[in-house]
Amino acid sequence: MTICNMAVEAGAKNGIFAADDKALAYVRARTKKPFEPLVGDPDAPVKAEYTYDLGALVPCVARPHCPDRYAPAADCADVKLDRAYVGSCTGGKIEDFEMAARVLNGRKVAIDTFLVPATVEVAEAIRTREIGGKTWERIFAEAGCIPVSAPGCAACLGGPVDTFGRTHGNEVVISTTNRNFIGRMGSKTAPIYLASPLTVAASAISGHITDPREFL
Amino acid sequence: MSKIRSKVYVAGDNIDTDNIIPAQYLNLVPTIPEEYEKLGSYAMAGLPDDAAPFVDKATGKTPYGILVAGKNFGCGSSREHAPVALGAAGCKAVVAEYYARIFFRNSVATGEVYPFETATPLVSEFKTGDEAELDTDAHTLTRLSDGKVFPLKDLGAVAPVVEAGGMFAYARKVGMIPSAGH
Numbered sequence: 083m084t085i086c087n088m089a090v091e092a093g094a095k096n097g098i099f100a101a102d103d104k105a106l107a108y109v110r111a112r113t114k115k116p117f118e119p120l121v122g123d124p125d126a127p128v129k130a131e132y133t134y135d136l137g138a139l140v141p142c143v144a145r146p147h148c149p150d151r152y153a154p155a156a157d158c159a160d161v162k163l164d165r166a167y168v169g170s171c172t173g174g175k176i177e178d179f180e181m182a183a184r185v186l187n188g189r190k191v192a193i194d195t196f197l198v199p200a201t202v203e204v205a206e207a208i209r210t211r212e213i214g215g216k217t218w219e220r221i222f223a224e225a226g227c228i229p230v231s232a233p234g235c236a237a238c239l240g241g242p243v244d245t246f247g248r249t250h251g252n253e254v255v256i257s258t259t260n261r262n263f264i265g266r267m268g269s270k271t272a273p274i275y276l277a278s279p280l281t282v283a284a285s286a287i288s289g290h291i292t293d294p295r296e297f298l
Numbered sequence: 299m300s301k302i303r304s305k306v307y308v309a310g311d312n313i314d315t316d317n318i319i320p321a322q323y324l325n326l327v328p329t330i331p332e333e334y335e336k337l338g339s340y341a342m343a344g345l346p347d348d349a350a351p352f353v354d355k356a357t358g359k360t361p362y363g364i365l366v367a368g369k370n371f372g373c374g375s376s377r378e379h380a381p382v383a384l385g386a387a388g389c390k391a392v393v394a395e396y397y398a399r400i401f402f403r404n405s406v407a408t409g410e411v412y413p414f415e416t417a418t419p420l421v422s423e424f425k426t427g428d429e430a431e432l433d434t435d436a437h438t439l440t441r442l443s444d445g446k447v448f449p450l451k452d453l454g455a456v457a458p459v460v461e462a463g464g465m466f467a468y469a470r471k472v473g474m475i476p477s478a479g480h
Contacts, residue, residue, distance in 0.1 A: 091373075095399055148312065239321040239375060263314045263374055265344045268322070 087172040087260055091149040141293050143256070144276040147264045155281050158291040164253040166191065166286035167267075168279055169198030169231075170238040173258025176207045178279040183218040185283035185297050186225040192289035195227040196247035198236040205233045227286075240268040256285045302390045302432040303442075304363025306424045307352055309345070313367050314374030315401065317344040319383040321375070328382045337379060338386025350426050353387050360387040364432055364439070365411075367394040368421045372401020378408055385410025391432050393439055393450060395419055406456050409464030414439075415451040423448065434461070 089097025101109075101119040109117065143158055145151040168174060168182050179199065199205040208218045208230055219230060237247035238259040249255060249272035257267070262274035275291060284294035309317075323340045326333040339358035342349075353360050365384065371394035372380055381404050384392065391412035392405070405413040412434060420439070424430065429442040434457060437450040453460070462468035469475045 239316070241321050242325065243322065245322075261314075261316075261374055263316045264346055265320055266316050270344070270346060 174200035307362035311368035
């Protein structure tokens with residue numbers, strides 16, 4: 083889902099994946115109607131094919147003010163942060179909060195850390211799912227995060243001035259949201275770095291942009 | 299409409315919909331006339347503070363009927379308020395190298411602004427405040443200071459839809475759907 087969402091920022095018109103078992107199980111749990119998944123023809127013409135070695139990829143961030151301003155997280159360690167944000171349709175899913183909880187478990191955040199589940203179901207998972215006998219919600223609370231907000235878009239796109247997590251000044255933010263244009267999270271003077279939940283959680287602990295592998 | 303004579307506002311590449319209308323104003327509902335006007339008064343309010351103001355604060359309208367931009371105009375969040383805000387401010391046309399697809403479609407669907415594409419980059423040919431004339435039929439943009447004519451790409455089937463005032467107005471006009479009131 084994250085790749086589907088971000089493909090457009092990479093210049094695509096759309097990003098789609100063939101339905102896998104997980105996607106099919108998700109749909110089956112929500113309808114009794116019969117359905118047939120669409121798949122591409124094996125002989126469909128392909129414009130270009132790319133192969134990536136995922137093992138060779140490193141944690142990275144998108145620097146202000148465009149999602150394509152890529153840099154390895156390790157190269158940005160000198161960026162001091164004021165705020166961390168885990169949320170949005172793109173980076174506020176159940177697996178995203180699981181990643182954040184894994185990193186934050188037993189540690190403390192050094193900066194204001196906002197958590198915004200994408201949906202009611204994600205909020206329920208945060209309240210009930212556990213790591214080592216502790217709910218994610220408790221892990222986040224013990225780490226010193228700001229209490230988890232109600233699900234929604236919240237500050238991903240700025241919003242009205244009283245929006246949870248919205249920037250108002252020069253806050254330097256690291257966020258799992260999908261876009262970092264000028265003013266995107268409210269204030270035009272708040273630089274936004276986009277990153278994965280692992281990188282955001284690790285950076286929340288150290289207060290500057292951090293390659294999360296040192297916490298895993 | 300075939301000729302639009304106006305001052306030009308010049309913007310750069312990758313003008314995103316948060317620049318065009320920041321999300322904090324999306325609570326304004328375009329179908330309510332007062333809120334439509336208000337939306338227009340915030341057009342391009344998301345540009346950096348050192349950018350030339352697009353809207354005249356006193357009137358809530360823009361003196362720039364034509365917006366000249368670079369690549370990828372209207373990228374970012376899907377937001378029909380973006381062309382609506384430009385149109386509500388009094389802007390008639392955007393002339394950009396190319397558009398993010400959703401903005402282009404929203405411009406056509408709402409009929410708020412003509413989304414013309416330039417045949418060659420034009421941001422260095424104009425500066426904010428220059429007078430220009432856009433001919434929507436001949437698809438040309440003329441710089442009035444020296445009469446230089448810049449060709450634009452033909453909007454084709456899209457032009458009559460924008461001219462009619464959007465997809466629904468066009469469909470009513472050509473009889474695809476019944477006129478309002480029937």
